[in-house]
Amino acid sequence: MSPASGWIGPSGPTARLVTPRTPTPPIARLAGDTPASEATVTTAANPRVSFGFRSDDTEPEVLSADAVVDLAAARHDSGIDDVLGRLDAELVGLEPVKTRIAEIAALLLVDRMRARFGIDAVQPTLHMCFTGNPGTGKTTVALRMADLLHRLGYLRRGHLVSVTRDDLVGEYVGHTAPKTKEVIKRAMGGVLFIDEAYYLYKVENERDYGSEAIEILLQVMENNRDDLVVILAGYADKMDQFFSANPGMQSRIAHHISFPDYTVDELGQIAALMSEAMGYGFSEEAASVFGDYLRLRVDQPWFANARSVRNALERARLRHARRLLAQPGAVGLAELSTIEPADLLSSRVFDGGEGQVPR
Numbered sequence: 001m002s003p004a005s006g007w008i009g010p011s012g013p014t015a016r017l018v019t020p021r022t023p024t025p026p027i028a029r030l031a032g033d034t035p036a037s038e039a040t041v042t043t044a045a046n047p048r049v050s051f052g053f054r055s056d057d058t059e060p061e062v063l064s065a066d067a068v069v070d071l072a073a074a075r076h077d078s079g080i081d082d083v084l085g086r087l088d089a090e091l092v093g094l095e096p097v098k099t100r101i102a103e104i105a106a107l108l109l110v111d112r113m114r115a116r117f118g119i120d121a122v123q124p125t126l127h128m129c130f131t132g133n134p135g136t137g138k139t140t141v142a143l144r145m146a147d148l149l150h151r152l153g154y155l156r157r158g159h160l161v162s163v164t165r166d167d168l169v170g171e172y173v174g175h176t177a178p179k180t181k182e183v184i185k186r187a188m189g190g191v192l193f194i195d196e197a198y199y200l201y202k203v204e205n206e207r208d209y210g211s212e213a214i215e216i217l218l219q220v221m222e223n224n225r226d227d228l229v230v231i232l233a234g235y236a237d238k239m240d241q242f243f244s245a246n247p248g249m250q251s252r253i254a255h256h257i258s259f260p261d262y263t264v265d266e267l268g269q270i271a272a273l274m275s276e277a278m279g280y281g282f283s284e285e286a287a288s289v290f291g292d293y294l295r296l297r298v299d300q301p302w303f304a305n306a307r308s309v310r311n312a313l314e315r316a317r318l319r320h321a322r323r324l325l326a327q328p329g330a331v332g333l334a335e336l337s338t339i340e341p342a343d344l345l346s347s348r349v350f351d352g353g354e355g356q357v358p359r
């Protein structure tokens with residue numbers, strides 16, 4: 001089902017149990033429980049296109065001023081329509097974000113065409129800041145961005161290295177610089193995604209090692225901007241404070257992109273996409289109950305947009321499985337893959353937010 005087709009899913013069971021997803025670009029996660037040294041960094045599956053920016057490409061001859069270039073063909077060859085099409089089909093809403101991404105793609109393509117005429121275009125700065133509440137799609141879009149920039153020849157590798165403060169900042173004198181440089185080394189040729197970047201800077205402690213990491217990042221963002229794109233992510237208000245305290249960082253960010261909270265309708269479409277990908281469908285009544293669930297959930301604590309939808313679906317699957325096991329007799333594909341109202345109604349969300357609300 002297409003995300004544009006609206007509300008939550010077919011009234012009957014979905015026919016497919018497993019929907020193969022389009023492979024997502026690679027992500028090397030340095031945060032969390034994976035030690036930095038074990039994080040895997042792989043390159044994107046797509047080979048780099050031949051009209052890339054980079055000097056190791058065979059440069060075509062400079063065109064004469066009266067020549068013409070086939071923008072449509074270049075666009076086709078780059079594969080950007082494929083990335084933008086997938087972005088549109090697989091990510092619900094996010095219109096301002098999608099527009100900005102399309103603009104960046106167009107700029108890089110036009111720049112490349114200008115270069116064919118010998119115009120020595122200044123490499124655009126593509127460091128970005130993604131602000132928005134939890135679960136609004138920042139990490140997901142950063143991955144797509146890495147893929148797109150790779151296809152456009154702007155990035156050599158197109159992988160994404162996701163870090164938080166702990167991956168960059170050490171606890172003792174002399175630890176921070178090697179840590180930060182190691183992360184940067186891994187990210188070279190791709191995107192360095194710094195989640196909750198403002199924690200790098202602690203207002204109350206000017207001797208905090210975070211400022212050392214910031215200094216190194218600032219240098220790399222300036223000197224290596226043709227080989228590394230840094231994306232800072234986090235809440236808008238904290239990011240504003242961070243920029244006020246670190247004007248050097250602010251001046252190096254070319255694109256500030258804000259991710260709005262999803263509407264209940266968009267959350268419903270996201271649920272439809274996610275459940276289809278898991279090989280489930282909602283019965284008509286369950287779709288209506290899930291709409292009620294979302295309307296309550298958005299106002300309850302710890303609401304995290306699309307992430308809360310994913311978590312709600314996981315819990316619905318658990319209840320669904322328990323229900324099936326509790327009932328006697330044989331079951332068919334329809335029962336095995338259809339979420340019913342009973343799988344949703346026992347959620348604590350329907351208790352008026354009493355007790356601990358699930359995230």
Ligand SMILES: Nc1ncnc2c1ncn2[C@@H]1O[C@H](COP(=O)(O)OP(=O)(O)OP(=O)(O)O)[C@@H](O)[C@H]1O
Pocket residue numbers: 090091092093094132133134135136137138139140141195270273304306307310
């Ligand atoms: N617009 C969307 N359409 C479909 N799925 C989405 C959309 N936005 C987010 N998701 C899904 O929701 C989940 C959370 O998204 P993501 O991790 O990108 O959010 P985030 O903004 O990085 O959150 P956090 O601030 O908590 O890190 C992912 O599973 C992602 O695939």
Ligand SMILES: [Mg+2]
Pocket residue numbers: 138139140195
């Ligand atoms: Mg994230």
